[in-house]
Amino acid sequence: MSAASRNEVRKYEVGPAEAGQRLDRFVQQLLAPLSRAAVQRLIEEGAVLVNEEREKAGYGLRAGDVVEVLWQLPQRVTEVAPRALPLEIVYEDDDLLVVNKAAGMVVHPAPGHEEDTLVNALLAYRPQLREVGSGERPGLVHRLDKDTSGLLLVAKHQQALTALADMMQRRQIHKRYLALVVGQVPLDQGTIEAPIGRDPRNRQLMTVTAHHSREARTHFRVVRRFAQHTLLSVEPETGRTHQIRVHLKAIGYPVAGDPVYGRSNHRLPGLTRQFLHAAQLVLPHPVTGTTLKLEAPLPADLQAVLEREELL
CATH class of the missing domain: 3.30.2350.10 (Pseudouridine synthase)
Structure with missing residues (x-):
């Protein structure tokens, strides 16, 4: 294999014989004589992608995965400036x-x-x-x-x-979101199980697809029904990019106010952003093991939307 120039972008499709290999071992073979530690740094810096997503060095490859090696490292921000901004x-x-x-x-x-x-x-x-x-x-x-x-x-x-x-x-860290969706969800609770990957028509977006995708599972429960909307409690079991927004769109109940995955003709007075709020975290403490249960109430802008006559 000839040496790549530092400006070269190289793509490889994982075959059945290579399935199950760790990502770092696979890339090390491609970029010999680079050390495994050097390859792991490339992966950490985002210079190696799997199906156009960043993965950990220990990611287990699957047949059909596309590994992209950006031989020229992206410029790393080495000195992020501290700035006193409001922080709750x-x-x-x-x-x-x-x-x-x-x-x-x-x-x-x-x-x-x-x-x-x-x-x-x-x-x-x-x-x-x-x-x-x-x-x-x-x-x-x-x-x-x-x-x-x-x-x-x-x-x-x-x-x-x-x-x-x-x-x-x-999956020991449990996250619960509150989402207002467009339409009346008929089920009191349910699970959306559909793989998520890049949208082939717009690589900036995610979509439910069987092509170069990863499993994704989202649980939901109805909190309250309104005339043309439903407030849901949503718990993503997996953590895919834009998972909640993509899954809710896929079942026909997009997040209200979502400029990307929502309905372009839908307008809700007073709502200036997507109605999605990470309301609860439950996890074992990483040192003591004690269960932590933390909550954040709906911010004022979203609470005001729920109280508007237009919603009722």
Whole structure:
């Protein structure tokens, strides 16, 4: 195999004989003589994608997976600037903290949002977080979309981050969201089980598809029915990108106010963003094992929508 130039982008489809291999071992064979540690750094930096998604080094490959190697590393944000922004801390101890993220706040730096993110605020609040995890996502265990409000879990040291990431993978961290959807959901409760992958017509979006997808499961329960809407309690069992929004759209009840997966002709007075709020986190403490149950009430803008006459 000839050596790749540093500007080359290479794609490989995993065959049946290679299925089951760890991602880092597979890529190391492709990029020999790079060390396994060097390959793991590439994976951590986002220079290796599986089906256009970032995966962990230990991800088990499946036949048909497309592995993309970006030989030139993306520029890494090595010094995220701390910035004193409003930050609501719901819980904190020596090992972790939980933030009630405001709608409109981006979680970590990205083009156009280098200094106004949750990470900037966290570094101003706790500078030592800079040493936890990767440079632009220090301490982050999971993420929320910009316009989704609610609870976000942050590790305060590397041991806690490793433990929480393992709990997330083992599905021991339970997240409950409140979502107002368009239409009256007839079932009192149910489960949506449908694989999610990139939309082949628009690679920026996710969709229910059997092509290069991953299993996804979402449980829902009706909290309240309105004239033309339903308030749901939603618990994603898996953690795919945009999972709740994609699954609810797939069964015909999109999240109200969703500019991407919602109904373009739907307008609800007073609603200026998607009605999706991360309301509850339940998890074992990563050090003590004690069960933590944390809650964040609906923010004022969403509560006001529920109280409007137009909804009733």
